[in-house]
Amino acid sequence: YDDELAFLAEQVVAAHAQRSELAWRDIGVLTRDNAHAADVYDALIGAGVPVEIVGINGLLRLPEVAEVVATLTLLNDLTANAAVLTLLSGPRWAIGPRDLSLLGQRARELARMGGGRDDDRPVEEQLAALAEGTDPTELVSLSDALDDPGPAAYSEQARARFAELSAELRHLRTFVGEPLLDLVRRIIDVTGIELELAASVQPTAESRRENLDTFVKAVADFQSLDGQVSLPALLAYLQAEDELGNGLDAATPSITDSVKLLTVHRAKGLEWDVVFLPGLCATKFPNTTGRTSWVRGPAVLPSPLRGDADDLPQVEDYTEASLGEYPKRAKEHDATEQLRLGYVAFTRARHEMVLSGHWWKPGRKKPLGPSPYLTAAVEAMSGWGEAPEAWCPPPEGDAVNPVLEDTTVHPWPVEPDGAEVARRHRAAALVRDALAAPELVPLEQVGGLSLEEAELVACWDTELDRLVQEAREARADTVEVPLPSSLSATTIARLRDDPQRLAAELARPMPRRPSPAARFGTRFHAWVESRFGQQQLVGLDEVPGRADAGIDDEDDFRALVEQFNAGPFGERVPAAIEAPFALVLGGQVIRGRIDAAYRDDAPVGGADGLAEGGAPRHLVVDWKTGRGQDADPLQLAVYRLAWAELQQVPVEQVDAAFYYVRSGELVHPTGLPDRAELERLFATP
Numbered sequence: 001y002d003d004e005l006a007f008l009a010e011q012v013v014a015a016h017a018q019r020s021e022l023a024w025r026d027i028g029v030l031t032r033d034n035a036h037a038a039d040v041y042d043a044l045i046g047a048g049v050p051v052e053i054v055g056i057n058g059l060l061r062l063p064e065v066a067e068v069v070a071t072l073t074l075l076n077d078l079t080a081n082a083a084v085l086t087l088l089s090g091p092r093w094a095i096g097p098r099d100l101s102l103l104g105q106r107a108r109e110l111a112r113m114g115g116g117r118d119d120d121r122p123v124e125e126q127l128a129a130l131a132e133g134t135d136p137t138e139l140v141s142l143s144d145a146l147d148d149p150g151p152a153a154y155s156e157q158a159r160a161r162f163a164e165l166s167a168e169l170r171h172l173r174t175f176v177g178e179p180l181l182d183l184v185r186r187i188i189d190v191t192g193i194e195l196e197l198a199a200s201v202q203p204t205a206e207s208r209r210e211n212l213d214t215f216v217k218a219v220a221d222f223q224s225l226d227g228q229v230s231l232p233a234l235l236a237y238l239q240a241e242d243e244l245g246n247g248l249d250a251a252t253p254s255i256t257d258s259v260k261l262l263t264v265h266r267a268k269g270l271e272w273d274v275v276f277l278p279g280l281c282a283t284k285f286p287n288t289t290g291r292t293s294w295v296r297g298p299a300v301l302p303s304p305l306r307g308d309a310d311d312l313p314q315v316e317d318y319t320e321a322s323l324g325e326y327p328k329r330a331k332e333h334d335a336t337e338q339l340r341l342g343y344v345a346f347t348r349a350r351h352e353m354v355l356s357g358h359w360w361k362p363g364r365k366k367p368l369g370p371s372p373y374l375t376a377a378v379e380a381m382s383g384w385g386e387a388p389e390a391w392c393p394p395p396e397g398d399a400v401n402p403v404l405e406d407t408t409v410h411p412w413p414v415e416p417d418g419a420e421v422a423r424r425h426r427a428a429a430l431v432r433d434a435l436a437a438p439e440l441v442p443l444e445q446v447g448g449l450s451l452e453e454a455e456l457v458a459c460w461d462t463e464l465d466r467l468v469q470e471a472r473e474a475r476a477d478t479v480e481v482p483l484p485s486s487l488s489a490t491t492i493a494r495l496r497d498d499p500q501r502l503a504a505e506l507a508r509p510m511p512r513r514p515s516p517a518a519r520f521g522t523r524f525h526a527w528v529e530s531r532f533g534q535q536q537l538v539g540l541d542e543v544p545g546r547a548d549a550g551i552d553d554e555d556d557f558r559a560l561v562e563q564f565n566a567g568p569f570g571e572r573v574p575a576a577i578e579a580p581f582a583l584v585l586g587g588q589v590i591r592g593r594i595d596a597a598y599r600d601d602a603p604v605g606g607a608d609g610l611a612e613g614g615a616p617r618h619l620v621v622d623w624k625t626g627r628g629q630d631a632d633p634l635q636l637a638v639y640r641l642a643w644a645e646l647q648q649v650p651v652e653q654v655d656a657a658f659y660y661v662r663s664g665e666l667v668h669p670t671g672l673p674d675r676a677e678l679e680r681l682f683a684t685p
Contacts, residue, residue, distance in 0.1 A: 001403065004358040005039060007390075008278050009047035011354055012259060015274050016049075024050055027259045028272035030345055032285045034061065034242065034263060040278065041261055050207035052214075054253045054262035060242045063091060064193050064208060065215045069238060071187050074143065074169055075176050076231045081107075084142040092191070093165060094413045099158035106152055107145035143169070180234055181220050188212070200420060207258040214254070264345045275349035280357040280374035285345075286338035293327055342373050359395055362403045367395050479503075489592045489638040496634065496681055524560060524625050524661075528577065528596070560625060560661055567664045569621070575599040581642040585675070586682035594639045596621045599647075618643060618654040623661060631658045633669035641675055651675070 012029070016022055029044070029051075031037040037053065038061040044051045059065045067090055070083040077083075088095040088103075095103075146166045149159060168190060175186055188194050197209045222234055253260045253270070260272065264285075279285060294300040295315065303312045313329040316322045346353070357374050359367040370378075378388055449457065473479075481503040487495070494502045564570060574596040583590040598619040620643045624631050640656040647654075657668045 001039075001358050001361045004278055004356050005043035007356060008040065008276060009043045009049065012044060012049055012276060013047055015352070015354075022273060024257045024259050025253070025255065026273040027276070028267070028270070028274070028348060029259060029261045029276045029278070030264045030267050030348065031261070032264060032279055032287070036279050037061075037261055037263060044259060044261070045204050045208075048203050050204050050256075050258035051261050052207050052210055052254060052256055052258040054260050054266060059211055059215050059218075060238060062208070062211055064197065064212050066090070067092065067191060067193060068184060068187050068212075068215070069235075071169070071172065071191065072184070072231065073235060075173055075183075076235055078143045079141045081140070081142045084146065087165065088161075089413045091413070092196075093161050095158050095161065096155075096413065099154050102152040102154055103142060103145050103149065103162070106148075106150045107140050107142050109150065110144045110148065111140040176231065180222065180229060180231065181216070183231070184216060184219050188216075199424070201423075202420065207256060210254060210256045210258065264341055267348050268344050271348055271350050273350050274352045274354070276354045276356075277345055278356045280355055280371040281361075281368040282371055283368065285371050285373065286335065286342060290327075290331065291334065293330055295323055295326060346373070346377075359392060360401050360403050365401055365404070367399070367401075369394070483588060487588060487590050489590065489635040490632075492590065492638060492678075492681060493632045493634045524557065524623070527561060528564070528623065563664065564661050567659075567661070568666065569596070569659065572598065574621075575618075579643070579646070581639075581646055583638065583642045583645065586679035588682045590638060590642075592638070592642070594620055594643055595623045597643050618647060618649065620654060620656045621659050621666075622657075624658050625661050627662060629658075629660055629663075629665070629667065631667075633672055636669060637672040637674075637678065640672060641678065 008029070012027060015027060016024060029040060031040055041051055041053060041062070053059050053062065060069060066086055070080075070086040070090075073080045073083040074087075085100070087093060088100060146162055146169075149162050154162070172183075172187060172190060175183055178186070194209070194212065197205050197212065200208075219234065222229065222237060253262075260270075283289065292300050294302045303309055303314055306312060313326065313333050315326050355374055355377055357368070357370050359369070361368060378391075381387060483495075491502070576594065576597045579594040579597055581592060581594065598621070599617075620636070620639050622631070622636055622639060636656045636658065640654050641651055644651040644654045651674060655668065656672060657666050659666050
């Protein structure tokens, strides 16, 4: 495994050197998973190759990004012991195993003082349990020990670094309420990561800065599912990307002159002059590890409920024979998916492709062997009269994995580049010498003040500017009220009709008077949903604007149900009921639920059921239970656009109507605004 990584780095350097017109950005390196990408990144960086990791999931394993994520985790959770170890054992603090062991022991002592149980395990096992989060008391915290390390025999450097890190984290926790992007930038400034990379003279420093900038951009673009942008939501998103970020969505590499490193999953649609595909080993690529079947694993989502159910093998019936046949069909489907992924990998190179694999890997007693894809490539080359430049013969039958016998000593924590550190020590010594000889460096005066006094005055000026700004805002005739992160369709109508009143309600929200009629209206929507056998994941009363008033009492409700059953929709099964959507209009997120949507060749109302070209039309219906017919078409226009984008069809193929249940009348408003007209509602005046 290590030999292949070294071979890969040599080949990348050689490819760039042999062709003068070949830039670093014309080289792509594809890996099967993120763990392999992390090792490839280390090998390329060690060889002085500038590398850009494409995709947020690979970035999270880089030291500079991992430090930011660990700090964010600690600001959110004081008991995140793994994050503490990430920081302490990283290149910045570089705390050795002895001091870490003493810190873990101190954390255990503090837990016992707080009422936790005694633990007779070795300190190393206790420290490992803390990092894994498996301690049964859930009270042991390395953060507590960091704040109060106690009288243990720490090294002098470790004790000083514990105090400095503890003070830094306390300072950063005062800014947790800031917007996420501001908080991340503050962490980068306080920890000096960006300054560290800017001061580096290594050829890989620029690409590492680009990787950090890519992470910051990902934070800026982050929007959680429920519209609430919070630190826990960001951390959950990053964890999901790290563990599950293997979709086939195409990546977007930057134009920086650096080698592009990414997983095969994200390489769809991209090309490079030279592509390297390492790790072509049996059972790895294609991956032959079987996934848990939903018929045997209760934690796996059943195939019929998945969004890609049409492309998945299904259980024909629930007999023993059918259930026994399903795993075989699922395995065949997985093999086809792996073949498609292999097609993506083998079609990314414009001119040259370098394939490699390895026999021996850490953690295995037996050799892996070549991947079928690698074997097929060798057979194809043989047909062309070519042969592989290097092909390692298979090991003997009783061969022992040489990786397991490796006794090479590696320093831990990993030490930074020695030449870089020595250069900075020399610069620091020059500064100290200059400070020790003030007569050689005259004290610069700024307006009659020393530099320290001028800095203090500048701080006063900043505070005064803030106070003046607050005073002006307090005396202002107008108050700017920002819109919430997400709006409902009914709120859009209020924004159009009376923005001043909406702003007043947003600035000073007041409780609304309980409405029995609204509760009955909500109950009617729930009844329609249960009528057609679909159950909601979110209660209707939890969705803004879903309470349709106009039902007086229980008798009125039963009469309305009878009227609905006798109407044109009483027996007609919808394609979707209470379909949730999230629509972005002019940068504003609009959320809601569509009462019902139909898709067939004979929509209600006698209109032609086929769109242009013979495609079935779609019909979006909004139930109205009130006695009047004064529904706002704007709400229907939003539902119409949302359904068109959910179904990925032109909006012209979607019809929209209000169904007034009491009268049985289906009203199709004309001239519904399109996306451009709706976005003008949010245009800045």
